[in-house]
Amino acid sequence: MTTHQSISSEQPIVSEVQLHGAVSSESSELKPGENLMVPDFDGIVSNGEFEAVSGFDPTRAVTEGIGEAVVSPDDLKDLPDAASTAYLMAETVCGADDRIRITPASGNPWRWICKLFITFPDNAKFVGTGWFIGARTVMTAGHCVYSKANGGWAKSIEVVPGMDGNSRPYGSQVGTSFRSVNGWIQDSKPEFDYGAIILPNCNLGNTVGWFGFANLSDASLKNLFVNTSGYPADKPFGTQWFNAGSISDVQDRKIYYMIDTMGGQSGSPVWRLLNGERHAVGVHAYGGCPNSATRITKPVFDNMLAWRNIPC
Structure with a gap:
């Protein structure tokens, strides 16, 4: 059975069966979360809905x-x-x-979505997108937080929610703490390509909200x-x-x-x-x-x- 215990970035990657094991960019181990599920919504007759965006057909x-x-x-x-x-x-x-x-991108859910400015250890710089899932947690792709080709874990990622051209209505925060999983860190498997940015505090997330x-x-x-x-x-x-x-x-x-x-x-x-x-x-x-x-x-x-x- 696949195990999902958290390990630190300084511990050896153990085996294929731990592909979803959570990995931190820091040396301390993560604490596992409670096993809580949102309802599956099976049985509800609905295909979901499109956001009401002017000009979208x-x-x-x-x-x-x-x-x-x-x-x-x-x-x-x-x-x-x-x-x-x-x-x-x-x-x-x-x-x-x-x-x-x-x-503007200052309403919901647009302000929950963030422009990312990413710097890796070799000082290569890239862009990406992230989105708040909690007061200090921004979800993104695994390749936005960890790149073997550029030295491993990102050195820093600036997170700008609701950016609209040169406008930064909520300012930004710089994250230096990151999360991903063994399946991405070890083998760069596309099906395990997900990660998160942990911001320094909860101020920005509590201001904009989250998905x-x-x-x-x-x-x-x-x-x-x-x-x-x-x-x-x-x-x-x-x-x-x-x-x-x-x-x-x-x-x-x-x-x-x-x-x-x-x-x-x-x-x-x-x-x-x-x-x-x-x-x-x-x-x-x-x-x-x-x-x-x-x-x-x-x-x-x-x-x-x-x-x-x-x-x-």
Whole structure:
């Protein structure tokens, strides 16, 4: 049986069976979180809901078929996406680009989503996206917090919630404490590509708020309407962009969709809106049309809960 005990970054990685074992960038061991699950919502007749974003066409999002990726590398500016640290397939636009800019980004849930400025030990700098799951915990992709190619754990990550161009309505905090799991730290397995930033205190999270998250069954996820928003590098600096669609394929540790994304959105939340409540069901990380996210399974959920509950 897979074990999920927490270990420190200074202990040896033990075996394949501990792929979801939580790993810290610090020397002290993590305390395991309580085994608490949100309801699966099976039996409720609902495909989820799209966020009400002006200019977004939900009809097209439902009916969009598989198209060719439209990638414009010449449009990418400033820092590269953190996905390039692991030679991953860049996030891609699937068919016609119908992403919608979120401006201002100071309302819910947009202010829960953060622009990340990442510096690794070799001083290489990248960008990514994160999202609050607790007062001092920002969820993101594993490759945003740990890169073997760039020296291991990030040296620092500046977290800017609700960034809108040059506007930083809530300021920022710099995190130097990070979390991920053995499956990413040891073997860079895409299905274990998730991690978290632990901020110095709870001030920023308590100001902006955070997402819920859920472990849903295969049946609940299949064809579910989901939303995502983040900070693509092909758009004007510091701007947040939204898109939505349905989950087309559900695997044991991954979910797939034709939702438009671009480099810089590594780590973005993929969430279900239902009856006014927002629960993330995946951590966006990969392109290819369909694009994909690390699925929030029970072990992922348990690790997220432990990371969320780190005290102030």
